[in-house]
Amino acid sequence: MTSRDTIFALSSGSLPSGVAVIRLSGPGTEAALKALAGSLPPPRQLALRTLTAPDGDFLDRGLVVCFPGPLSFTGEDCGEVHVHGGRAVVAAILKTLVDMHGLRPAEAGEFTRRAFLHGKLDLTRAEGLADLIEAETETERRLAAATSGGVLEGLYSQWRRQLIEARAMLEADLDFSDESDVPGSVADQAGPRISAMLQDIRRHISGFRAAEMIRDGYRVVILGAPNAGKSSLLNKLAGREAAIVTDIPGTTRDVIQVTLDLGGYRVHLSDTAGIRHSEDAVEQLGVAKARERAGQADLLLLLSDGLTPMPEVTSAAPAISVRTKIDARPQIGGSAFDHAISVVNGRGIEALVEEISKRAALTMDVGDRAVPTRQRHVDLLNRCAGALERALRLESDQTELVAEELRHAADALGRITGAIDVEDVLSSIFSSFCIGK
Ligand SMILES: Nc1nc2c(ncn2[C@@H]2O[C@H](COP(=O)(O)OP(=O)(O)OP(=O)(O)O)[C@@H](O)[C@H]2O)c(=O)[nH]1
Ligand SMILES: [Mg+2]
Structure with a gap:
């Protein structure tokens, strides 16, 4: 080539x-x-x-x-x-x-595309390189370094090799099934090995959620009644005046999002309109947007300054309750809140940031585990798993059909690494690269 x-x-x-x-x-x-x-x-x-x-x-x-x-x-x-x-x-x-x-x-990604075409790297390593260049946080860097270093290539090639071997054994078994010196138990042995691999693949696919979150970011949404101190908290964590702050309730009308690196995790923090019943059409739209964001969040921060009511929203995301303005209105006695903060003297901010990064870490930490990093990988892994499931449902005397399903399964893995038949996906993969890589 x-x-x-x-x-x-x-x-x-x-x-x-x-x-x-x-x-x-x-x-x-x-x-x-x-x-x-x-x-x-x-x-x-x-x-x-x-x-x-x-x-x-x-x-x-x-x-x-x-x-x-x-x-x-x-x-x-x-x-x-x-x-x-x-x-x-x-x-x-x-x-x-x-x-x-x-x-x-x-063109974008053309150097790497040529490297792939000359067999210098497989598609998962190439994707890992693109991720490495895009990486903005330590977590993204680690994941990209592992992928570009070949952990996925190693895993998928190994599974593919095992499937190809198993299929060859089954086919040999078919060819020699009339001869008495070849034991007829190859098909029986294949079953447990296929189901063990299927379990490994399912477990591997389940790591995609974490990888997705590492790449896309952890979504934290600040909610509260008007004047609770939401925009002030956003500005404090962003380290700049991203949102307007006034003492007039109903100041924020739109969702304001900033992206932060909290403890090595990419976190999207959204400030929202204060939740209350309003006759004002613009404010109503803002409140609807706040509720919508809450529904898409990974974590909610529910704010109250002690006078403002706690917001009521529907969301599957876990919530942290935060008492604001403790410099002006110190809390008396025990607290019903998880955290207490002041943006004026900075009290409680560090503990809150630590808690957010700890929660982000829980959902994003993949440790040393290899995880799929693209929807493309997951789609093909599911195709592979589907073929293995069909193989397991076949009777032990349907050796030919089992071998055929193993071929489908191995092909799906080969498409992930680019070992087979990938012309159609190359453009979409490499066009997302930057020029000069
Ligand atoms: N003393 C004190 N005042 C604060 C603190 N946080 C916010 N405030 C004040 O509270 C008022 C409302 O703050 P915002 O941050 O605009 O409140 P909000 O929740 O965004 O309000 P809306 O956008 O209207 O929903 C402003 O006058 C802030 O200066 C704090 O920690 N201490
Ligand atoms: Mg505001």
């Missing part, structure tokens, strides 16, 4: 920056780098060169490196130039490259 086009892209992100890395891949890489830099250093060694345009115009001085295929990220001839990260510097170099014969700008 070789590409005719040589592709290039700015791989180091937004400009201006201290250094900009422009990456190339394809058969014309070496010639393009020579045209820019004159002589090239030995493979995989950086060297300082003056880069010039074909007419001899000075472009920049920078580092040049070549990675001849197949020992490169894409498996093709690759190279990089590291130049000063000024917009005009990079624009001049990209312009020089685009004018060269056989070179064109890379």
Whole structure:
């Protein structure tokens, strides 16, 4: 598998920056780098060169490196130039490259796509790489590092191999079933092994919820009657004036969402309109939105300053009750609230943040467990599990049909890693990458 086009892209992100890395891949890489830099250093060694345009115009001085295929990220001839990260510097170099014969700008994810096509990584590792680049929290980074490191590839390949072996045994059993020296118990042995694998797959699928939450974030919704101190709490946790705060009840009309990194977990915190009965049409819409958000939440914070009533909402999410403004209205005696806070003197805020991150951790923590990270994985795992279930329901003398179901099951796993038949999913997977990866 070789590409005719040589592709290039700015791989180091937004400009201006201290250094900009422009990456190339394809058969014309070496010639393009020579045209820019004159002589090239030995493979995989950086060297300082003056880069010039074909007419001899000075472009920049920078580092040049070549990675001849197949020992490169894409498996093709690759190279990089590291130049000063000024917009005009990079624009001049990209312009020089685009004018060269056989070179064109890379599409999103095209370097990784080529790496996949050259067998450098499977689809789950490629998806893990995309996640690693997108990772904003420590939890996301850990999950992405595991996936890009190949934990899913290892698991799915192992299951697939076992299924292919089991099927081969069944088919051999069929072929030799007339001969007395082959015991006829292969089909009987297959049953327990299939059902053990089915259990493993089901357990593995159940980890998707946590992975989804790590990627999408944990949704915390602040609710309370008007003036309870909801927007003040949102601002305090966001560390900025994200929402308007006044002493007029009914200030917040819309849902205001901020995304925070709480203890390494991505948390979406939503401030909502104060819940009360109102004749005002705009306020009614705001209250309806607040109720809707409560229904989609993973955790509710129910606020009251001691005078405002506790909000009543319908939601399956667990709730934490929070007494606000304890600087102005200290609590007397025992408390019916889980937490007591003041945004004025900061009391109780740390404990509340700790509780939110602890709850987020409970739903998101996957530990060392490998979990599916895409709906695509879950769909194909379910297809695999479905085939195994059908195989288990067959009679022991229906060996041929069992073998056929095992083939379906193995194929589904092969589609996850890209070992078989994936042309149709490649575009949707790689188009979500950034340019230059
Ligand atoms: N002393 C004191 N005042 C607070 C505290 N938190 C909020 N307030 C005040 O309470 C009033 C209402 O605060 P908001 O944060 O706007 O209340 P809200 O729940 O968002 O109100 P609505 O948007 O109207 O539903 C403002 O005057 C705040 O300054 C606090 O911890 N201590
Ligand atoms: Mg408000």
